[in-house]
Amino acid sequence: MTTKTTTRLSLSTLIAVLAMAIATKSPAQAADLPVLQFRDHHFVPDHIDVPAGQKFTLQVQNLDATDDEFESNDLDREELVPAGKSITVYLGPLDPGTYHFFGDFHQDTAQGVLVAK
Numbered sequence: 001m002t003t004k005t006t007t008r009l010s011l012s013t014l015i016a017v018l019a020m021a022i023a024t025k026s027p028a029q030a031a032d033l034p035v036l037q038f039r040d041h042h043f044v045p046d047h048i049d050v051p052a053g054q055k056f057t058l059q060v061q062n063l064d065a066t067d068d069e070f071e072s073n074d075l076d077r078e079e080l081v082p083a084g085k086s087i088t089v090y091l092g093p094l095d096p097g098t099y100h101f102f103g104d105f106h107q108d109t110a111q112g113v114l115v116a117k
């Protein structure tokens, strides 16, 4: 009985550890991506490599004193990013390729691409 209890404990502990490992995998992946910033009405960086074939999140931060929008026809997204604020954009899974995005209120300067590999 003692042995059985120990075995069950070990198994449930192992399952818990595995579940945690799986649960923390996606956020770790997302943390590898740089924060996308609006800075002087440009995107910094203006090119981000992202993983193809899986969901990921992109943090978009607006360092400017005016609102802008993270917008992309390729990605079918239009998200307001208020002045001084950050938002999370949920994306993917994407096919490998290049996806153009822009700042809708400053399209003359705020342009960038996500490259899914």
Ligand SMILES: [Cu+2]
Residues within 6 Å of the ligand: 069, 071, 078, 104
């Ligand atoms: Cu827009």
